[in-house]
Amino acid sequence: MERLEIEGGYPLQGEVPISGAKNAVLKLMAASLLAENECIIRNVPLIKDVLTMIEVLRSLGAEVSWADHAVLRIVPKKDLGYSAPDELVREMRASVQVMGPLLSRMRKVKLFQPGGCVIGQRPIDLHLKGFQSLGAKVVEEHGYIYVQADKLRGADIHLDFPSVGATENIMAAAILAEGVTVIRNAAKEPEIIEEQNFYNRLGAHIRGAGTDMIRIEGVKALRSIPIDYTVIPDRIEAGTFMLATAISKGEIRLKEIIPEHLESLTAKLKEAGVEVEVKEESIRVKAGKRLRAVDVTVLPYPGFPTDLQPQMTATLALAEGTSLLTENVFSGRFRYVDELVRMGANIRVEGRSAVVKGVPCFTGASVVAPDLRAAAAMVLAGLAAKGKTTVEGVDLLDRGYEKFEEKLASLGARIKRLVTDEE
Numbered sequence: 001m002e003r004l005e006i007e008g009g010y011p012l013q014g015e016v017p018i019s020g021a022k023n024a025v026l027k028l029m030a031a032s033l034l035a036e037n038e039c040i041i042r043n044v045p046l047i048k049d050v051l052t053m054i055e056v057l058r059s060l061g062a063e064v065s066w067a068d069h070a071v072l073r074i075v076p077k078k079d080l081g082y083s084a085p086d087e088l089v090r091e092m093r094a095s096v097q098v099m100g101p102l103l104s105r106m107r108k109v110k111l112f113q114p115g116g117c118v119i120g121q122r123p124i125d126l127h128l129k130g131f132q133s134l135g136a137k138v139v140e141e142h143g144y145i146y147v148q149a150d151k152l153r154g155a156d157i158h159l160d161f162p163s164v165g166a167t168e169n170i171m172a173a174a175i176l177a178e179g180v181t182v183i184r185n186a187a188k189e190p191e192i193i194e195e196q197n198f199y200n201r202l203g204a205h206i207r208g209a210g211t212d213m214i215r216i217e218g219v220k221a222l223r224s225i226p227i228d229y230t231v232i233p234d235r236i237e238a239g240t241f242m243l244a245t246a247i248s249k250g251e252i253r254l255k256e257i258i259p260e261h262l263e264s265l266t267a268k269l270k271e272a273g274v275e276v277e278v279k280e281e282s283i284r285v286k287a288g289k290r291l292r293a294v295d296v297t298v299l300p301y302p303g304f305p306t307d308l309q310p311q312m313t314a315t316l317a318l319a320e321g322t323s324l325l326t327e328n329v330f331s332g333r334f335r336y337v338d339e340l341v342r343m344g345a346n347i348r349v350e351g352r353s354a355v356v357k358g359v360p361c362f363t364g365a366s367v368v369a370p371d372l373r374a375a376a377a378m379v380l381a382g383l384a385a386k387g388k389t390t391v392e393g394v395d396l397l398d399r400g401y402e403k404f405e406e407k408l409a410s411l412g413a414r415i416k417r418l419v420t421d422e423e
């Protein structure tokens with residue numbers, strides 16, 4: 001078993017580089033299944049989800065190798081499989097993002113039903129409805145989803161909710177369809193723009209990503225040229241380090257980032273009394289005195305990101321006054337709150353909201369993380385706590401953060417990984 005041990009009370013100081021965006025790179029890897037030639041993807045973080053996606057792609061018949069540090073080379077075979085192994089789909093929900101590219105290329109997909117998730121219900125009904133609108137037949141039986149289409153035809157699709165995954169899968173499925181597809185109420189996340197750019201480099205005709213209306217003009221075939229693409233920096237990793245600085249009352253500079261992607265967090269941190277200086281490709285964060293309480297409403301981009309909600313809650317749990325955090329993206333994303341309460345936080349969850357009454361300090365405790373971002377929140381709480389905190393669930397952190405504890409240690413945190421044999 002692996003756990004992290006943190007000795008609190010050391011403010012973060014220094015500079016930290018930010019890795020490539022997990023939620024972009026996983027989709028670009030899936031997107032490369034549509035390529036007719038070699039795809040080079042740069043700035044790929046070495047995290048467990050990337051390793052799982054490599055296995056998914058290989059299981060489908062793509063050639064995947066590390067060409068260099070942080071550089072992946074992917075060459076899909078002409079004739080790919082159409083079904084990823086169940087255990088990989090179980091391991092990583094993002095495996096569902098191969099559905100759109102496979103439907104486009106192979107005209108059929110079979111996938112294990114991904115099911116629920118610890119952060120709340122995560123159905124894929126919007127993905128499937130989108131495929132149906134494009135003319136595909138969807139059958140769900142014996143725990144599997146079968147999607148098949150002799151022909152895909154462009155359609156006008158309105159999403160009930162701006163789902164990131166549904167927008168991405170429908171966009172991929174429409175690339176080789178006959179005619180024009182319009183996705184309305186589309187997700188506007190920066191990762192969607194990345195995919196549009198990537199697909200267009202492959203020869204697709206997509207525009208509008210980053211707005212709530214995306215237009216895909218179907219093409220007969222993609223170009224057979226190699227492409228070389230560099231992934232954007234991870235805004236969630238960057239945001240986690242900004243909050244780690246705020247909670248530990250430190251001062252750091254984040255390098256190699258796109259500050260615009262962090263505007264909702266920057267605004268909230270400033271409101272809470274943190275000094276944030278934004279430059280073209282870097283942000284400096286400085287926190288000295290106790291933060292002020294602020295209310296936060298989690299919404300799809302450009303709203304406050306759900307993937308920073310647990311880290312923000314932990315930070316506000318030490319602020320002066322009462323903050324109200326409302327989660328509008330994932331229903332079950334407050335499961336970690338009980339663990340923070342064990343460290344001395346005063347938080348009450350009421351439906352989709354958490355009422356956070358700031359306390360002056362946390363005390364170190366042994367806590368268990370239920371999911372990836374909650375694990376990060378617990379580490380942040382440990383940075384600010386009196387004494388030692390141990391966080392179980394380190395494998396979750398490894399799914400999404402590259403060298404998390406090494407980066408924190410380089411900023412002065414007292415953090416180490418403990419490996420024991422016990423179950």
Ligand code: UD1
Pocket residue numbers: 023024026094120121122123124125126127128161162163164165166187306307329330331
């Ligand atoms: C992606 C991100 C995840 C982030 C989330 C929201 C990846 C690998 N994951 O997840 O880190 O937290 O966006 O920014 O990129 N929904 C439906 N039906 C559907 C699809 C979604 O009801 O068919 C609901 C979900 O239950 C959830 C909400 O829509 O409540 C948002 O989900 P979605 O935007 O699809 O998130 P993911 O793409 O799964």
